[in-house]
Amino acid sequence: MKKKLIYIILFMSLFEGVAFSQTIKVVWRKKVMVDDMPGNYGSQYGRMLHLKNDHWLAAYTVSVNAGYRKDPNGGLRLQISESDDGGLHWKKISRIIDKGRDLDNAELIQLPDGAVLLACRSVRWQESYRLPVYQSNDLGKTWKRIGIIDANEGKPGELGHPDKGVYEPHFCFLKDGRLAVMYANEKHVTDKDSYSQIVSEKISPNDGKTWGKEIWVAYQPGDHLARPGMSVWTKMSDNKYIAVYEVCGPEKCNIYEKISDDGIHWPVGLGEKIPDQTGAPFILSLPDGRLIVTSNCANISSSSDYGETWHQTNRPWNLKKSYESDWTQAIWSALYQTGTNSICIITSVKQKNEAHQVEIRFGRINPED
DSSP states (O other), X not given: OHHHHHHHHHHHHHTTTOOXXXXXXXXXXXXXXXXXXXXXXXXXXXXXXXXXXXXXXXXXXXXXXXXXXXXXXXXXXEEEEEESSTTSSOEEEEEEOOTTSEEEXXXXXXXXXXXXXXXXXXXXXXXXXXXXXXXXXXXXXXXXXXXXXXXXXOSTXXXXXXXXXXXXEEEEEOTTSOEEEEEEEOGGGGSSSOOSOEEEEEEESSTTSSOOOOXXXXXXXXXXXXXXXXXXXXXXXXXXXXXXXXXXXXXXXXXXXXXXXXXXXXXXXXXXXXXXXXXXXXXXXXXXXXXXXXXXXXXXXXXXXXXXXXXXXXXXXXXXXXTTTOTTSEEEXXXXXXXXXXXXXEEEEEOTTSOEEEEEEEEEESTTX
């Protein structure tokens, strides 16, 4: 009996922290519209944040003017909405404006003291690229810029052909509590060892006000055409970090992954390909260890072994055309956990007038369990 008990303990120790369910089935249910901004652009690129008071924030991009090229005070803006009922209803509470520039790629995180940070890209195309950080001390109602993650400044047209910008910031806390961010970086295209684009990381010692040296996360030595970008990363239940990102160029925007023990040191190269996912990925780590990934092709994949293998499950959005014939049907998605067995996806969904609107769809994980 004692020997049998030892075998059981050894067997269980091998699977400590690993989810036993091999696949995730998601049943997608209610749809909610966050914003249906009128116009040719509509609303796009929604990102959400679950606040400590149990409210939710959503930040997304809107076009309300002729654009900065026609209006000196114009440009894309970020709109912030709030929900106090779990994301079923939304109320607009603020906008962030950078006159004469396009804002996009909003990203949200809440600090331990309750302050909310928003990072984004702020551009004048081929001239000025910035990744500003804004802070709100009243849960999204007002915002103040507190820092710049990275930037590239030039004369009109100087930073084009090819573009030399920075884009798509995504926050994550490190194990020691410091705030870190990943982003797509084209600034190394003019280096002696040229890279069309890489995924970079920086760490802040003071909650987003200033940022440390650049860390290279995803790049392929000797390959100047590969374009890893649109990175999203998270800490898994095994205390390691996983990053997912598209690799455009010869890799055709397929999705890749890479794992780090500490979120600071990353293996060299492009990482491992995730099958059946293309363009602008997002990853969600569940408390039981399972991972869920989506991308612009609207597929949903899950992993029960920390990214070693992936299995597809139900799509939240039905594409009327093939992804290859129209990749803009359901784009810039993000995944969030809303309950013990509940998740949601926020997506820019294409409308009949070709504009997009930000929608959420709620899903139940393995509802028959």
